[in-house]
Amino acid sequence: MDIEGTTGHWANEDCSSKQSVACMRKQNYTLPACSAGPWKEGQIIYSPGFPFDASSPCDFLLTVDYGKKIEVEIILLEANSCCDRLII
Secondary structure, three states: OOOHHHOOOOOOOOOOOOOOOOOOOOOOOOOOOOOOOOOOOOOOOOOOOOOOOOOOOOOOOOOOOOOOOOOOOOOOOOOOOOOOOOOO
């Protein structure tokens, strides 16, 4: 079972398939967490664990000085009706 591309999370595998050992997390691995900002102009803000599923709820509060505007570009949104949402 290849877990190298899953950022240290357990990988889903068919329970009936034979495995030589149990899956293990990478050593000294920190779980993905919401970034707290402040962010700089032009910086890309990623969801925790992107592009892999981290199942971590996040709220990002973007603020600017009075009279300024915020531009938001959604590069990739893969929403599941059960649990994902985007509120702007």
